[in-house]
Amino acid sequence: MLSAEIIAVGSELLTPFRTDTNSLWLTEQLNSVGIEVKLKTIVGDDDARLEETIRDALKRSTCAVLTGGLGPTEDDITRKIAARALGRRLLLDERVLEGLRAKFAHWGRKMPEINSRQAMVIEGAQVLDNPNGSAPGMYLEADGRVVVLLPGPPREMKPMFESQALPKLAAKAGGVRVARRVLRVAGLGESAVDERIAPVYTQYKNPQTTILFNRSEIEIHLTAQAQSEAEAELLLDGLAGQLEERLGESVFAFRGETMEEVVGLRLAVGGFTVATAESCTGGLVAHRLTEVPGSSSYFMEGVVAYSNEAKTRLLGVPAELIEARGAVSGEVAEAMAEGVKARADTDFGLAVTGIAGPGGGSGEKPVGLVYVALSDDAHTEHRRLMLPGDRHLIRWRASQAALDLLRRRLI
C-alpha cells in the first residue's frame, strides 16, 4: 500500500479553538484508493517548521497532501515553502492569473493586486482549478513522490481533491480499491453487539471490522480491499449480510444514514404522517425529524409540553392521570402519544417524557428515567428506559429511543 502524510497549515489550527478536521475526510478518500495515512502534522505559518515538515514527509512517504495557506496574504506561506522544500522555482502562470481576474469580474469586483500571488505556481506542477474560491491547488510528481497542495476551506478543498487529485493518486496506487460501509445499531449495548458478531467478523481480515461507540449509537465500520470497487462491494455485502443476521432489526442503517433519515424514508414510502409530543427532549425529536429535506410531507406538528398544565391543555392528558402516576410515567407517555395523534389526525403519535437532570430526580424517579410511547390506529405502547449521561446526552438518547420505537413499528 502507498503511504501518505497529511499536513495542515495555519496558525489558527494551533489555538485551543480550532483543529484540523479536513484530514478525516482526506484520509477516507486516500484509503478508498488504497493509500494509507501514516502521519499528520499541524503546523503554523512558520517557514522553517513547514519546510522541515514537508522535507520529512517526502523522505518517509510516497505522498504529501497539504491543506491551507494558499490565500493571497503574506501569512499564506504554503506555495512559497513547498517550492523551497522541493528546490523548485515559483513562477507566475499567466493563464491562472487571467482565470483569477475573470473570477473576480464574475463576482462583480476588481481583483485586488494582492491576489496575483495566487497565480504563482511551482515549476512543473499541474494546476488544480477551484470552482468555489480563488486559490488554485497544485499537483506535482517529483522523484517518485507526489505533493498535493489544497485550499483549507472544506467546500473548496473537497471537490478539488475528489475530481482532480484523487484520480491521479488512484492511478499511481495501482488500482487497489477500498470500499467501506457503516452499519448503525440502536437498542443494543456495545458489549452485546460485540458478543453477537465477534464470532463472525474475527474470521475475516478482509473486510476489516471496527466497532465505534458514538453518542447513543454503535457504528460498525467495514473496510474491504479488492482489485475493483465491485469486488470490494461484494466482500462487504457478504459480511454485512452475516452481521445483520446476528443483529436483526437492531441494525437501522447500512450506509451510514441517520436515524431520522431512515425513519423519514419509511414514513414517506408508506405515505404515513406523524406528530410528536415531547417533555424532557424539549423539541429535539421534532427538530431531528425536520432536519430531513422534504419532511413536511410526513411531519405534521409537534408539541413541547413542559408544564403539566400544557400536557392537559395541548394534549388532553387528564390532570388526574398526571396526579396519580406522575408526569414521568408510562401512562402519561401513552396519553401524550394518543393525544397528539388524535388532535393532529396523523397515523402516528410519538411521545417522550422523562427526567433529563441535573435537577428534578428522586429515589423513585431518578435522573435518566425516560418513557417513550407510540400510538397508531391499532394500539399504543410504551417503553421504560434508564439512560446514562449528562443532560445533553440523556436528551439525545431519549430522542433516539423514541425514533427507534417508530422505526421498528414501520418495519
Next chain:
Amino acid sequence: MLSAEIIAVGSELLTPFRTDTNSLWLTEQLNSVGIEVKLKTIVGDDDARLEETIRDALKRSTCAVLTGGLGPTEDDITRKIAARALGRRLLLDERVLEGLRAKFAHWGRKMPEINSRQAMVIEGAQVLDNPNGSAPGMYLEADGRVVVLLPGPPREMKPMFESQALPKLAAKAGGVRVARRVLRVAGLGESAVDERIAPVYTQYKNPQTTILFNRSEIEIHLTAQAQSEAEAELLLDGLAGQLEERLGESVFAFRGETMEEVVGLRLAVGGFTVATAESCTGGLVAHRLTEVPGSSSYFMEGVVAYSNEAKTRLLGVPAELIEARGAVSGEVAEAMAEGVKARADTDFGLAVTGIAGPGGGSGEKPVGLVYVALSDDAHTEHRRLMLPGDRHLIRWRASQAALDLLRRRLI
C-alpha cells in the same frame, strides 16, 4: 514565550473516524502558563516515525508533550520510543509496580503480567500518578528541554497534566500568566464587526485579538499575558470594555456563554416565562432553550406547526391571513407569536416561520427567507431575514435570530 509541540500517538488517530482532540485542551493549558504550541503531530504505532517526531520536536521546541501509547500491549510504544529518542534506558520502577498491583487488587482483579510493562520508567524521569487508570505518566527534563508523557484517555490525561505537569511547566515558563476571554456577537456580519473594532484592537499587542466566524455567531477571542492572573484579567477588562462600546448590544456574551444560556438567565432573573411557535426551525428554538438546566422555570411550552392547518388550530392564526399573506410572512409570524403567548399565558411568545430549503423556495420567497416575531403584553414585532447556507445552517441561524430578538427585548 516558551514553545511546545504536541504529539498524539495511536494508529486509530490516523483513521477517517477519530482524530486527536486532546491537543485542544492541552493547548489551552499550555497557553495559560505562557507556553505557545508551535506544531502538532499525529503518529501511529510506528517506531521509526515516532522516534523521528520526538527528536525533531526537541530540536525545535522547549517542550514535547506526548499523549497515548502508554497501555500495556506491544502496540503501546511511547515509553520505549521516547527512551530511545532521548538516548536513555528504560528501567523497571519497583514502586510503580507495587502501585499497579495495589490498584488492580483494589479493582478486585489480579494484575495481568503484561501490565508490568507500565512500570517501566525512563531513566531520570519523574513518575506522574494516574488516579483514573493504570498507565502512569512521566515528566523529564534533559538539556534544557522538557518531555511529558501522558495517557490518551481524556479522563486520565487531564487531571494528571493539570495537577502534576502544569505546575512544573509554569515554573519553567517563569510565571507568565495568560488569561482569555471570548466575546460572542449576534446580529452583525463579520466585516461589520471588524470595521467597528479594528481601530481599537489593532492598537494592542497585549491583549491579542482574534476574530472567529463560528456558525451564525462571531467570536472575538482576547488573550492577555501578564505576571499575574489578576493583571491579565485587568488587561482583558480594559479592552473588552472598549470593544463593547463599539459593538453595543450586539455582544451577547463576555465569557463564552451560549445564546440560550444568556436568554435563560435573563428570563430567570426577571421572573419571566416564554412559549415558542415554530415552523421552519421544527423545534430547534424550544430544544435550545431547554438545553439549559433549570429551564422548566421559564420555558412553558412550544408548538411546532409545520402544516397551515396546525398553525390555525394550535396557534389561532386565521386561515384567511395565511391565505392572503402566505405562511412565510411577517403577519403570520406575528400571529404565531401572539397565538402561542395567549394560549400558554406566558410573558413572551416567540415565533419563527421561513423556508429552510432545499425545496419550497420561489422567486418571491426564496430559500433562506425567514421571519422571526416576538410578542409581549405591550406589543408585537417581527424581523425579516435572508439567511445564507444549507438547510441545517438556515435553521440554526433562524433559531439564533429568534433567540436574539428575545434577548434584546430583555435588556
